[in-house]
Amino acid sequence: MTASSLDILGIGNAIVDVISRADDGFLAARGMHKGGMALISTEEAEALYAAMGPGVESSGGSVANSCAVAAGLGARVGFLGKVAADPLGQVFGHDIRAAGVHFPTAPLAGGAPTARCLILVSPDGQRTMNTYLGACVTFGEEDVDAAEIARAQVVYLEGYLFDPPAAQAAFRAAARAAHAAGRKVALSLSDPFCVGRHRDAFRAFVREECDILFANEAEILSLYEAPDFAAAQAAARADVQIAALTRSEKGSVIVAGAETHEVASTPTEVLDTTGAGDAYAGGFLAAHTRGLPLAVAGSWGSACAAEVISHFGPRPQRDLKTLVGA
C-alpha cells in the first residue's frame, strides 16, 4: 500500500439546493414528511417551485457538503458525482472546486439537467427536502475511477446513492476497490426513509463493507429496527470499527470497539438544519484522517454542524480553521 495522496474521496449525488421558508401547514397540505427527503419528478419540481417562497441557491449534496467542509479544514479531498453541462452544473462545479476539492467527473451532455433539491425550512429550523435527481441517475460504475479511490485514505459514500440503481452498483464497486487497495470505507445513512427503502441491503453493506458509519438517531434506529438508542448503539458497535451517531442538540456518541465518547453539540441559533449531519461528518473525517483522537474529531464535527445550521444553506460561510482552532 502506497502513501495516500488524498485524505478523503467522497462519492455522492451532485445537487444544487433551492432553500426557502415554509410553515408546517405548507408541508402538511402537500403530504410531506417533515425532516425527510422525498424524490420528485420534473413536473413535481416545477409545481413545487411555483408554490414555494423566495429562495436562496447553494451547491448541496450530502457527501459533497461534507467534502467542502473537510477541505475547508485543510484535508486533501476529492469528489465524484454527476452534474449536467448546464448553468446549475457550472455553479456546482465552481463551488466545489473553489472550496479546494478535486472534482474530475465529466458532466453529462445532452441528457437530464443538473439535480435540484427544493428545501423547505420550517420556523423551528427543521428542513424538508424534495429532490429531483436529474443527471445523478446516470452516475455509474464507469464514473468510479479505481486510481482515485486507491489514492485516498477514506472513501466516503452517501446512503442516498442506494436510490438510483446505477449509483448503487457504483457505490458497491467503490467499496470493493477501496478495500482491495487497503483503504477505509465510510458511509452516511443519509435518511431514515432511504434506509427503510433498502434496509436489508444497507445492513449487509454496513456489516461487510463499512469501517466508519455516520448516522443520526432516527437513521440508526431504522437500520437495526432497534427498540431504543442503546440497542442501536450496541448493534453499530458490533458491526463497524467506528460509528459516529448524532443526536441534534444532544450532541453525538462515538463508539469504537471498547471506546465510547460522548461529545456535546456546539450551541448556536438554529436557522436552517440543512447539512448539519454532512458538516459533522466532514469535520469528523478531516480530524480523523489527520490522526487526531476520536473525541477531537467529534468536537470538530459539532463545531462545523453549528456553523452551517446558523444560516441558510448547507455549505460553510465562515472560516472553519479559525472555528476549530486548526
Next chain:
Amino acid sequence: MTASSLDILGIGNAIVDVISRADDGFLAARGMHKGGMALISTEEAEALYAAMGPGVESSGGSVANSCAVAAGLGARVGFLGKVAADPLGQVFGHDIRAAGVHFPTAPLAGGAPTARCLILVSPDGQRTMNTYLGACVTFGEEDVDAAEIARAQVVYLEGYLFDPPAAQAAFRAAARAAHAAGRKVALSLSDPFCVGRHRDAFRAFVREECDILFANEAEILSLYEAPDFAAAQAAARADVQIAALTRSEKGSVIVAGAETHEVASTPTEVLDTTGAGDAYAGGFLAAHTRGLPLAVAGSWGSACAAEVISHFGPRPQRDLKTLVGA
C-alpha cells in the same frame, strides 16, 4: 387623484447576486474599491467568477431588495425591471413574486442574459460589488407603465439606473408620470461612485423631482461635495421633503422640514452588509406609506437592515412582521 391600489412601485435593475467571501488582498490585487460597485463586462465576469470562492446565489438588485422587504411587512408593492428569458431570470421572477411583489415587466428574449452581481464579502462583513448589467441595459421608457405608476402612493427609483442610458430616460419619465398623477417620488442614491459619475444630473433630479431621499453618509457627502455630514444634512433638508440618511452602526438621521429624528441601529452580528441600505429603505417606506410617524419608519428600517446583514444575501430570511411587531 384616485386612491392608490399600490403602496410602492419600485423601478430598478433586476439582478441575481452571487456572494462569496474574499479577503482584502483579493480585492486589492484586482484594483477593486472595497465597499463600492463597479460595472464589468461578460469576460470580466467570467474571469472573476473563476477566481472567486464558493458562492451562494440570491435574487438581488437594490430597489428589488427594498420591494421584497416592504412586501414582507405587508405593503402592497410592484416592481419594474428587466430580466432575460433564461434560468436566472426565472429565479429572479420566482423570488420577487413569491415575496408578494407584483412584477409585470416582460422578460427579454434572444438578447443579453439576466444581470449578475458578483459580490465579495470581506472578513469584516463589508461587501464589494461587480455588476454585469446584461438584460438591464434594455430597460427603457417603453417598460414604464404610466398606469402602474399612477396607482402607487410612492414610486421608488435607484440611482444605479443612471448608468444604463435607456434606464436613465425611463427613470425621468417615471418621475414625471408620478408627479403628473399626484404621487410621490423616492430615490436611493445607491453608491458614492455612481453619484460621482452623474453628480450634476443627480443634484438637479433631487432638487426638482425627488420627495423622499435615501442615502448613506458617503453618498450624501458625494452628492453635495459637502465638507461634513452636518452640511450635507442641511443641503438635503433644503432640497427634499424627507431625507433618511443612514450611517451604518451609528443608525440614521431623518430630516423633514423642521423635524429631525435620530434613530439607533439595531445591534446584530454583521456577516454580510449586502442590501443593508435597501432593507432600511424597504422598511422605512412600508411604515411611511402605512402612515406611521417618521421615527417609527426609521426604526422599521433599522430592524430590517439588521436582519439582512446577519446572513449572506440581501433578501430577508426571517419573518419581518414578527421582527418589527407589525
